[in-house]
Amino acid sequence: MAKFERKGKTGMPAISTASLPDIVFMLLFFFMVSTTLRETELFVRIKLPEASEVVKLEKKSLVSYIYIGPPARQYQSLFGTDSRIQLNDSFKTLTDIRDFISSEREAMSESDRPFLQTSLKIDEDTRMGIVTDVKQELRKASALKISYSARRVIND
Amino acid sequence: MADIAFLLLIFFLVTTTMNVDTGLARMLPPIADSNEKTTQDVKQRNIFTVLINKSDRLLVEGKPMDVSILREKAKEFIANPNNDPDLPEKEVKQIDYFGAYEVPKGVISLQNDRGTSYAMYMHVQNELVAAYNELRNELARSKFGKYYDDLLEDQQKAIQAIYQMRISEAEPKSVGGKK
Numbered sequence: 001m002a003k004f005e006r007k008g009k010t011g012m013p014a015i016s017t018a019s020l021p022d023i024v025f026m027l028l029f030f031f032m033v034s035t036t037l038r039e040t041e042l043f044v045r046i047k048l049p050e051a052s053e054v055v056k057l058e059k060k061s062l063v064s065y066i067y068i069g070p071p072a073r074q075y076q077s078l079f080g081t082d083s084r085i086q087l088n089d090s091f092k093t094l095t096d097i098r099d100f101i102s103s104e105r106e107a108m109s110e111s112d113r114p115f116l117q118t119s120l121k122i123d124e125d126t127r128m129g130i131v132t133d134v135k136q137e138l139r140k141a142s143a144l145k146i147s148y149s150a151r152r153v154i155n156d
Numbered sequence: 157m158a159d160i161a162f163l164l165l166i167f168f169l170v171t172t173t174m175n176v177d178t179g180l181a182r183m184l185p186p187i188a189d190s191n192e193k194t195t196q197d198v199k200q201r202n203i204f205t206v207l208i209n210k211s212d213r214l215l216v217e218g219k220p221m222d223v224s225i226l227r228e229k230a231k232e233f234i235a236n237p238n239n240d241p242d243l244p245e246k247e248v249k250q251i252d253y254f255g256a257y258e259v260p261k262g263v264i265s266l267q268n269d270r271g272t273s274y275a276m277y278m279h280v281q282n283e284l285v286a287a288y289n290e291l292r293n294e295l296a297r298s299k300f301g302k303y304y305d306d307l308l309e310d311q312q313k314a315i316q317a318i319y320q321m322r323i324s325e326a327e328p329k330s331v332g333g334k335k
Binding site for chain 1: 157158161162164165168169172176177178179180181182183184185186187268269270271272273274275277278279281282285286289325
């Protein structure tokens, strides 16, 4: 005859934490793969304009960024509120764009150089004057592939 | 073990961004050589001039226009469905999948003032690109029964050859007024 016996007091058994590292590592790898490192700190305030016909930028390594917008609040005492150009990690002027493009070119491998693309991240309140000047400088530096950065919105 | 992994996880969460960069891709024209004056003759009927002034108003083909109907007007100009003599000429070209096809030769010329706001400029650019994309989609639907994005690469090329995106951003002109 089988005998069933209660083995003392059985409460809730403790959840095994042995698989916890696995779960966390999985999350970790997910974030490592799906994200990119933040490369520059923004000194200018940029609210990108909206557009519905945007395309994704193909290869991140071929893209260099030019930021144009009004300086962030803590820099306004120094640089005013008018739109400024930021290249890499500092405020720059129009004349620096050519050097910037050539140094970006230099940093790329020779076979990639013709595919250099410039992404213009421009605040929507900026006036076109400075944008036109930047475009002219880019033409002089023969960096002709550009992309006007915009947020994707879907509207019909 | 889990502690270290958590630490790494939080580090990556803080230092990384997830947003994909999107934008309107464009080719700038190469800088003109000042020594040689190249005058390209484009007939008036083949040009669709869009002017944006410093108070963000539009002047299209010499007439004021609201930005909401720009897309329709641009589509009408690019495709010229009724062979209107005021709209662009067509040139018969051999194109894969289509055979001899009348390809319209229109060019959109976009001009802006230094005082135009970037938001408006982008809005207009977006409408013009949308006009091309809608025409391409319509053609893809009628010819292949699919959306343009779902087509094979050489089918897309064929459609691109018919509706080639020609948006010229004009040389800057200084028009009066403060910037």
